[in-house]
Amino acid sequence: MSGFGVEVDAAVAAVREDVAGLHAELVRYGLVVWTAGNVSGRVPGADLFVIKPSGVPYDELSADRMIVCDLDGVVVPGTAGSERSPSSDTAAHAYVYRNLPEVGGVVHTHSAYAVAWAARGEAIPCVTTGMADEFGGPIPVGPFAVIGDDSIGRGIVETLRGHRSRAVLMRNHGPFTIGVTARDAVKAAVLTEDVARTVHLARQGGEPLPIPPDVIDRLYERYQHVYGQATDDRRSAEREG
Secondary structure, X not given: OOOOOHHHHHHHHHHHHHHHXXXXXXXXXXXXXXXXXXXXXXXOOOOEEEEOEOOOOHHHOOHHHOEEEEOOOOEOOOOOOOOOOEOOOHHHHHHHHHHOOOOOEEEEOOOHHHHHHHHHOOOEOOXXXXXXXXXXXXXXXXXXXXXXXXXXXXXXXXXXXXXXXXXXXXXXXXXXXXXXXXXXXXXXXXXXXXXXXXXXXXXXXXXXXXXXXXXXXXXXXXXXHOOOOOOOHHHHHHHHO
């Protein structure tokens, strides 16, 4: 397949399948239009990640068209899909993987409500219990940066390092989310758009009421460590760690 070795080859194949399928979730939840947006997933046991090709329609994103890159964002030659150009956001994803080893998945969308907050350069305040559960506070704004090098990745890492939020609104651009797996990062992207819409709607009727910081802390701890099943992505990662 690629000469990585049996175990890594199997891991690459599994991540290809996972990442290809997860792009359909971005379409399902209305987070992307045309060919914009991307999902990537780190390959366990190797300094590699898998990301979609640039400019390919979502209904054509099969596993064999996913692209394998090293952690510098360089396409691994001789692997399936290596004749294609990877996503234009590959450098940003690679920078995140190099600098946040706990991250197993990265997602970027152009979902409308989250982009609207990013266009204003305004953080989404934590004013619902569901947001406290998932993000542990506001969703912050990252610096303005353009595609071309790892500037976007640097902004993501600088904003999210040490922050409980798994989402950042890159100013004038849109949301990027991280997770312990690619699926976890997709979940964060779905919920980012949900809270962006909800808080926007709330503000149409007045200023949303804040949640006290100590209550946010309690809600976040309960959701992260008690809610759901032990097989959930983040709880499984904690047990394995």
